[in-house]
Amino acid sequence: MAGAAVLGRLKWHLCTVVALRDETATARTIALQVPDWPGHLAGQRVDLRVTAGDGYAAVREYSIASAPRSDGRLELSVERVPDGEVSPYLTQDLAVGDRVELRGPIGGWFVWRDDQIEPIQLVAGGSGIVPLMAMIRSRAAARSAAPFRLLYSVRNPASVWYLHELQALESDRGVGITYIYTRAAPANWPRPPGRIDATVVADASWPASVSPTCYVCGPTSFVEHVAGLMTSSGHSPERIRTERFGPSGNRP
């Protein structure tokens, strides 16, 4: 797959919005048709540029949610930041047929390649699910048998992104998924609401003894907390890759 090596200057691609899908009350997936897209790896990001009528432009970085495809279609999922400059436009105003510009792919570290065969532990906090979803989708697209587990921390049952697709990937593709609810859990859920702790890490994630590669993505405080738990439980820091959002928040 191209995109691992960046050769020459990344150019801006004028793309067309081809589909929109609400993930939650505040998050939306945007499907784009990108002419001449060089391809990407799961976990990589793009710069997205929107331009006002007077030429004023704003650029933000977003993780790619979709697996690499050869037809130039690519999906981003964006959380609305209440005071944001760009995300309210993307999640509320943008319509099918509208144009935005993309530049990328960006980042060569927080990536999963489909020739990785070792166990993979994914840990997402909120919108941190996006690059990890790209990895899960890439694994399915490549028919990889790499053992994947996902710990997904959300506020409540209504804040799960990609819910039905994750259920299908769990049953059809054997991705082990554990949801952690921090504010409100579903009825009869065995664990009271709360953040990920050492017990959750011990019970629901790959043990350090199988030498998983770990990808942790979410707000800074979440990533600091989880990475600390994982190193305390014996995971080698070199095997833990992190991507942090905020505290200025979720890539406004």
Added chain:
Amino acid sequence: MAQSRGFVGRRGAATVTLPPGQYLTEEFPVLSAGPTPHVPLEEWALTIDDGKNALRQWNWKSFRELPTEAITTDIHCVTRWSKLGTTWEGVSLDTLLADITSDASFALVRSYGGYTTNLPVADLRNKKAWIAFRFDGVDLAAEHGGPARLLVPHLYLWKSAKWVRGITLLDHDEAGFWERNGYHNYGDPWREQRYSGD
């Protein structure tokens, strides 16, 4: 540029000039590739070497006996946030490099946790770079690079290596961590050198 129908945007305050493509934040976001290392002060050391031999080394006590400077500077992260007027305390690289005679043109900065970044030695000299250990009046938090980090505010902030443990002076340029992972070799925010090829 192509217009995006219906996008209005906000114009920044006219009195502030930021590098191209940056926006202002009052916060201090964190960008790190892995877990935050926690380095006990009694184990901390800073070494300047030439790739073969140590040229100078300080432990925390001897490092903190060096003269320090108060620094007020703007900082710019490649992920597009900028923060103005940040205040730091640190030891100037001019002080650390003062007794070292070297023809080296390049530096590879090394961190606890394995992170590296490269820059020309010229960018470390002449009141442009510090090893900082206080931010905003308090000891530098581990997530922001404490106990001590490099501060080279005229370059994108990934060059200001957190958890610094050493600087290797080299006669050739050697790419660091992000520089091998798609980011620009030099990283001047005013020339918007974000990614390799920019």
